[in-house]
Amino acid sequence: MNDIDNILAQSGFSREEIIRLLSLEGEAKMNLFRKAAEVKAEHTGHEVYFRGLVEFQTYAIKNCYYCGIRKDNDGVHRYNLSDEDILTAAVLPGRIATVRWCYNREN
Structure with missing residues (x-):
């Protein structure tokens, strides 16, 4: 598990962690988007409101x-x-x- 995975595994984020996540580039940014899509699908399904x-x-x-x-x-x-x-x-x-x-x- 890398640092980003460790951050995402938490139930809340510090200011510094949020800044780090928002500063991601390239493949790390795409992985964050994929994780966000997984969490969204888990909680609300695939519908768009x-x-x-x-x-x-x-x-x-x-x-x-x-x-x-x-x-x-x-x-x-x-x-x-x-x-x-x-x-x-x-x-x-x-x-x-x-x-x-x-x-x-x-x-």
């Missing part, structure tokens, strides 16, 4: 710096979707997407 986000409106009352639609960002096109537009956006071919209602709150 897609998720999407429907933003109901882009009028923010908060000014969070990480957010692209924050209140003071004057470069954002602002809109507010109607209930009909929201439901139309949530319908996928043959399926209904899960819609989570998200609200900007002052608290």
Whole structure:
């Protein structure tokens, strides 16, 4: 068992170990990808799940710096979707997407 296998055999990783794994190149990187695919298949099978986000409106009352639609960002096109537009956006071919209602709150 090599160093990478020893790292991957653990239940958690240190910052240094994560940096080492993310820095792998060549065959070592491909082996890491193969191991990731094995772990994913073991836990979730071979299905691929897609998720999407429907933003109901882009009028923010908060000014969070990480957010692209924050209140003071004057470069954002602002809109507010109607209930009909929201439901139309949530319908996928043959399926209904899960819609989570998200609200900007002052608290």
